[in-house]
Amino acid sequence: MRTYISQRVQNTPPSGIRKFFDIAATMKDVISLGIGEPDFVTPEPILKAGIASLDRGETSYTSNSGTVELRTALSQHLHKLYGVQYDPADEIIITVGVSEALYLAMTAVLDPGDEVIIPEPCFVSYAPEVSFAGGVPVMVPTYVQNNFEVTAEDIAAAITPKTKVIHLGYPNNPTGAVMSRERMLEIAAVAEQHDLLIISDEIYDRLVYGVPHTCVPSLPGMRDRTILLGGFSKDYAMTGWRIGYACANPDLLGAMRKIHQYTIMSAPTTAQAAAFVALTNPAANDAVETMRQEYDRRRRLIVDGFNTLGMDCFEPKGAFYAFPSIVRSGMNGDTFAMKLLEEQEVAMVPGEAFGASGAGFMRASYATAYEKIEEALNRLEKFMRKHG
Numbered sequence: 001m002r003t004y005i006s007q008r009v010q011n012t013p014p015s016g017i018r019k020f021f022d023i024a025a026t027m028k029d030v031i032s033l034g035i036g037e038p039d040f041v042t043p044e045p046i047l048k049a050g051i052a053s054l055d056r057g058e059t060s061y062t063s064n065s066g067t068v069e070l071r072t073a074l075s076q077h078l079h080k081l082y083g084v085q086y087d088p089a090d091e092i093i094i095t096v097g098v099s100e101a102l103y104l105a106m107t108a109v110l111d112p113g114d115e116v117i118i119p120e121p122c123f124v125s126y127a128p129e130v131s132f133a134g135g136v137p138v139m140v141p142t143y144v145q146n147n148f149e150v151t152a153e154d155i156a157a158a159i160t161p162k163t164k165v166i167h168l169g170y171p172n173n174p175t176g177a178v179m180s181r182e183r184m185l186e187i188a189a190v191a192e193q194h195d196l197l198i199i200s201d202e203i204y205d206r207l208v209y210g211v212p213h214t215c216v217p218s219l220p221g222m223r224d225r226t227i228l229l230g231g232f233s234k235d236y237a238m239t240g241w242r243i244g245y246a247c248a249n250p251d252l253l254g255a256m257r258k259i260h261q262y263t264i265m266s267a268p269t270t271a272q273a274a275a276f277v278a279l280t281n282p283a284a285n286d287a288v289e290t291m292r293q294e295y296d297r298r299r300r301l302i303v304d305g306f307n308t309l310g311m312d313c314f315e316p317k318g319a320f321y322a323f324p325s326i327v328r329s330g331m332n333g334d335t336f337a338m339k340l341l342e343e344q345e346v347a348m349v350p351g352e353a354f355g356a357s358g359a360g361f362m363r364a365s366y367a368t369a370y371e372k373i374e375e376a377l378n379r380l381e382k383f384m385r386k387h388g
Contacts, residue, residue: 042241
């Protein structure tokens, strides 16, 4: 019988995140430091807005682009935070999470063989989405010595005549790195010099600690050269609502909307009503800050804990991930993760799941209760003692 699966799908490995959590799901007392999902319930004003929308019978499709109320609120929100403004009419689209926004962006701009530069370690879907769209991912490693910030020089060295896009994801998953404005300006200059598009995934923009977030399209000359991706899952603890967005100039946004029309129709109506309140209700905004402060408290605990155990960990400045080194253990990531899961029932993700330059590290999410992190560190201490 012939093979019906496309070659590009056959060539794409399954997500490296899922392997250990499928095993962990069968175990009773596992402490998970792996899944990048807030342990908070969606703030109450947002929950009530979703329920009220259903009570009003709002169960029909919305505009392909999303409700005008939500797009207008998002435009005002981005202008207030970062000084960048988009026309709700033709420069904003509401998507089914930032994952759909990434799919739309890559599919809209890539022709077969176009190259996309992607700094790594990075979120597991970046390179596959490029491949699924017919493009070629070009991975550029980042290093702990530079706090996992990609440099303009490294990007410039990877540019070829086929390069079309620089894809950035900061604050970063899995490292927790945040790019400085100075380095972003240098990368922007490279993009202008080589006439490249930037796709910027800023899903963790509100979750930064002691440093500002730099919104790429707010940089001089970058607004019309950038597709901005964002969403509500992480900042607002709305992962299950599946609500995200993309912002771009009318030509780029129009191409993305066309794909969205044929594949999705519109993002969930109830989730859009909830997202509008997330942006406009002061209590919802206060809840985001409360969650951010708690993540910060957990961040300090887990980073100090790893360093005390000899798992050297640079200080993450964003998102809710730490990226400790396991070099001293003498194990590779898969071995370390499996032994830790089997012996101490603590789940973490090998750094290799996020690209080759993640080798020698583990991703640990601190989007779980402070007390569980304390217990996980106690179990890690036993594990490290056993293995020298």
